[in-house]
Structure formats: structure tokens, C-alpha cells
Amino acid sequence: xxxKFDEQLDDLSQEMIYMGNLIEQAIENAVDALxxxxxxxAENIINSDDKIDNQERKIxxxxxxxxxxxxxxxxxxxxISSTLKMITDMERIGDHATDIAELTIxxxxxxxxxxxxxxxQMAKEIILMLINCLKAYVTxxxxxxxxxxxxxxxxxxxxxxxxxxxxxxxxENYDYGEQASDLLLIAKYFERIGDHTTNIAEWIIFSVTxxxxxxxxx
Amino acid sequence: xxxxxxxxxxxxxxxxxxxKNINLxxxxxxxxxxxxxSGCGKSTLLKSLNRMNDFVDxxxxxxxxxxxxxxxxDINANIxxxxxxxxxxxxxxxxxxxxxxxxYGSRTHGVVSKSKLDEIVEKSLRAAAIWDELKDRLKKxxxxxxxxxxxRLCIARALAVQPEVILMDExxxxxxxxxxxxxxxxxxxxxxxxxxxIVTHNMQQAVRxxxxxxxxxxxxxxxxxxxxxxxxxxxxxxxxxxxxxxFG
Numbered sequence: 001x002x003x004k005f006d007e008q009l010d011d012l013s014q015e016m017i018y019m020g021n022l023i024e025q026a027i028e029n030a031v032d033a034l035x036x037x038x039x040x041x042a043e044n045i046i047n048s049d050d051k052i053d054n055q056e057r058k059i060x061x062x063x064x065x066x067x068x069x070x071x072x073x074x075x076x077x078x079x080i081s082s083t084l085k086m087i088t089d090m091e092r093i094g095d096h097a098t099d100i101a102e103l104t105i106x107x108x109x110x111x112x113x114x115x116x117x118x119x120x121q122m123a124k125e126i127i128l129m130l131i132n133c134l135k136a137y138v139t140x141x142x143x144x145x146x147x148x149x150x151x152x153x154x155x156x157x158x159x160x161x162x163x164x165x166x167x168x169x170x171x172e173n174y175d176y177g178e179q180a181s182d183l184l185l186i187a188k189y190f191e192r193i194g195d196h197t198t199n200i201a202e203w204i205i206f207s208v209t210x211x212x213x214x215x216x217x218x
Numbered sequence: 219x220x221x222x223x224x225x226x227x228x229x230x231x232x233x234x235x236x237x238k239n240i241n242l243x244x245x246x247x248x249x250x251x252x253x254x255x256s257g258c259g260k261s262t263l264l265k266s267l268n269r270m271n272d273f274v275d276x277x278x279x280x281x282x283x284x285x286x287x288x289x290x291x292d293i294n295a296n297i298x299x300x301x302x303x304x305x306x307x308x309x310x311x312x313x314x315x316x317x318x319x320x321x322y323g324s325r326t327h328g329v330v331s332k333s334k335l336d337e338i339v340e341k342s343l344r345a346a347a348i349w350d351e352l353k354d355r356l357k358k359x360x361x362x363x364x365x366x367x368x369x370r371l372c373i374a375r376a377l378a379v380q381p382e383v384i385l386m387d388e389x390x391x392x393x394x395x396x397x398x399x400x401x402x403x404x405x406x407x408x409x410x411x412x413x414x415x416i417v418t419h420n421m422q423q424a425v426r427x428x429x430x431x432x433x434x435x436x437x438x439x440x441x442x443x444x445x446x447x448x449x450x451x452x453x454x455x456x457x458x459x460x461x462x463x464x465f466g
Binding site for chain 2: 002071073
């Protein structure tokens with residue numbers, strides 16, 4: 001009955017998966033470049049951010065086209081309007097990966113003042129959240145999206161561990177101050193990526209149920 | 219307050235049951251939209267409200283319909299149709315002057331005074347937002363008007379006998395977008411004084427103008443509620459499937 005519209009919604013889904021893969025890759029590369037002081041990789045992340053921005057524009061224009069052409073209602077309207085909100089969070093994740101890459105380049109010629117295992121763990125948790133978000137988006141699975149939101153607590157806990165460690169290090173040696181503040185910023189960027197991923201999961205739930213999860217205060 | 223109350227209504231055309239156990243309250247001075255695929259019973263219900271189905275052979279109705287809590291079968295059919303006016307899909311002006319079209323109903327109800335009729339014609343055409351366009355050509359034949367003007371003339375004609383309820387059966391389906399917009403704006407103005415029921419196949423029109431929406435399928439009411447709720451979060455999957463174009 002509505003073959004064309006369903007095909008268009010499938011296309012939208014494919015474009016969202018592609019954008020999701022781009023940001024997932026950006027986070028993976030950002031943490032890898034940070035751990036291994038890989039300046040070339042960090043520069044690639046910065047240069048690739050345009051791809052994410054362009055993909056946001058592409059999805060945005062697809063959504064506007066569908067609103068205009070199909071005049072959607074009910075769950076179709078919720079899906080398209082939620083997608084418009086989600087891509088803003090996805091684009092911000094891309095920006096934060098770039099922010100991390102820029103700090104990585106700044107710190108590349110100095111030894112790290114501490115092991116980065118907690119930051120690395122934050123990135124791993126976030127990537128898992130993102131993968132599950134994409135899965136929830138494609139399968140319209142509320143439970144998976146809810147678990148993504150709960151999972152963010154792990155990222156927050158890791159952030160506070162990193163913060164506590166760095167404050168302790170600054171107390172012990174003021175010379176650590178500059179790098180400690182850079183590492184704290186990096187941890188904060190990862191923590192924000194977790195928040196944006198949580199927002200995406202909340203929009204997925206809204207698109208399926210029509211109800212908003214309680215929006216967290218950041 | 220509910221203007222019309224429909225209880226346990228069943229309607230049969232011969233052996234075919236066109237309406238099945240309809241229970242519905244129509245709020246006063248609000249716009250209620252009837253939606254559903256062709257043949258689902260929405261026009262049949264509309265026509266039952268001013269007993270136009272009385273003209274159909276083999277039509278049998280059980281259950282009750284009240285207007286201001288009085289059974290419509292206890293009201294003289296001509297009086298009922300004066301109180302519950304109707305506007306059809308295709309504009310159907312009488313082949314006479316614009317003036318006589320509007321005055322026709324009042325004349326049949328005994329109004330003969332020229333000044334009174336003048337007043338009714340002007341007031342009705344103003345209420346239908348077409349006075350400024352037609353005031354200098356009242357003696358011209360109504361069939362010479364555009365489709366959109368003819369439909370507003372028909373609305374003016376319905377208003378001339380001072381109804382309480384106006385039934386509209388796809389009133390804009392034969393009109394261009396500008397005429398449609400004018401009629402929609404007019405309908406929204408009219409709800410301040412009249413109870414309006416509109417059958418429409420245009421989902422966006424139902425969203426734009428109605429406060430309450432009723433979804434029909436196979437002679438039954440599947441879901442009714444606030445228009446925003448129906449089009450945002452329909453409770454029944456069949457409603458969702460219809461409004462999103464998955465069937466119908």
C-alpha cells in the first residue's frame with residue numbers, strides 16, 4: 001500500500017547506520033591515537049569530521065523531504081522528527097572526537113603522567129553503547145535503548161575516577177598541572193559523548209513509544 | 219456539553235449491516251472529523267443524523283440518536299433538517315439566482331418579508347465569508363460561480379435557516395487548494411456558533427481543522443478521541459495502519 005514510503009524509511013535507516021559507523025570509527029581512532037600518540041591518525045580524525053557533518057546534512061535533507069512529501073503522522077512522524085534530533089547529537093560526538101584528536105597532537109611530544117587505562121575503558125564502554133544504540137534504532141527495540149541509558153553510569157563513574165586521580169596528581173606535583181588539565185578535558189569529552197549517546201537512546205525510545213525518558217541534567 | 223448522543227446504533231440496508239453498534243457523543247460547538255476507508259459507514263452515519271436515510275428503501279435503523287437529549291425521531295423531519303443542515307461533496311446550488319438560493323429555505327419556512335429576506339441573505343453570505351465577492355451580483359445565476367464560490371454559497375444556504383449542527387460530507391474534495399483553504403478557515407470560524415461534523419479523506423485536513431476524530435472501519439467505530447492524540451499516538455493498530463497509509 002505504501003511501498004515507496006517504506007523504501008524511503010529504509011534508506012533513512014541505512015544513512016543513519018552509515019553515520020553511526022562514522023562516529024563509532026572516529027571514537028575508536030581517537031582513543032587509539034591518544035594511547036599510541038599517533039599524530040597521523042589524530043590528524044585523519046580532524047580531516048574526516050567533514051564526512052560526519054556532510055552525512056548530518058544529507059540525513060537532515062532526507063528527513064525534510066519526507067516531511068514535505070509524505071506528511072507523516074503517528075509513529076512515522078515520531079521516527080522522522082526523532083531522527084532529526086538524533087543527528088545533532090551524533091554530529092556533536094564527531095566534534096568531540098576531533099577535540100580529543102587535537103589534544104592528542106598537543107600532548108604527542110611528552111610522556112604521559114599516568115596510565116590511561118580508565119580513559120581507554122571509557123571509550124570501550126561508549127563504543128558498546130553506540131553499537132547498541134544503532135541496533136536499537138534499526139530494530140525499534142526499547143529494552144536495548146533503555147540498557148544504553150543505564151550503561152552511561154559506568155562511563156560517569158570512570159570519569160570521576162580519572163578526575164580524582166588527576167586532582168591527586170596535581171596535588172603531588174604542580175608540574176603535572178598542564179597535562180592533567182588536558183587529560184581531564186579528554187575524559188570530559190568522552191563523558192559528554194556518553195551523554196550524547198544517552199540522548200540518542202532516549203529519542204529512540206520516544207520514536208517507538210511516544211513517551212520521553214526523563215531527560216538528565218548535564 | 220454533548221449536542222448529539224448516539225447509542226447502540228445499528229443500520230441495515232436490506233440484509234447488509236452498514237453500521238454496527240455505534241456509540242458516540244458529538245460535542246457542541248466543536249469540529250468532529252469522521253475518517254475511514256470508502257464504504258466504512260462514515261457518510262451513512264452522517265446521513266442518519268438528519269434522517270436522510272429515511273429516503274432509502276429497505277433501510278432499517280435500531281438504537282437511538284438524540285439532539286439536545288431529544289430523540290431525532292420525535293422531531294418533525296423537516297424541522298430536524300432545518301436544525302441539522304448538510305453540505306455535500308459536490309457543490310449543488312439550485313439553478314436560480316444567488317439571492318434566491320439563500321432565501322429558498324427561509325421562504326419554505328414561511329418568511330416572506332423582503333427586508334427580512336434581505337437581512338438573512340446578507341447575514342448568511344457574510345457568515346460564509348463570501349458577501350464581499352457576491353454582494354454586487356446577487357441576481358446572477360449561482361451556476362455561474364466558481365466551484366469554491368458555489369461551495370461557500372451552499373454553506374451560506376445551509377446557514378440561512380439558522381441550523382444548530384452542520385454536516386459536511388467531503389466538502390472540499392472537489393475544490394482547488396485555495397478554495398479548500400477558504401472553506402477550512404470558514405469552518406473554523408463557524409464552530410463558534412455551530413456544531414460541525416465533517417467526513418474527510420484528507421488526513422491533514424482532519425488534523426488541521428478538527429478537535430475530535432472518529433475512525434470507522436467496516437461499519438464500526440474503531441477509535442475516537444482528541445484529534446492530536448489520534449494522529450500522534452493512536453491506541454488501536456488499525457487506526458495507526460490507516461492514518462499512516464498502510465491500508466485503505
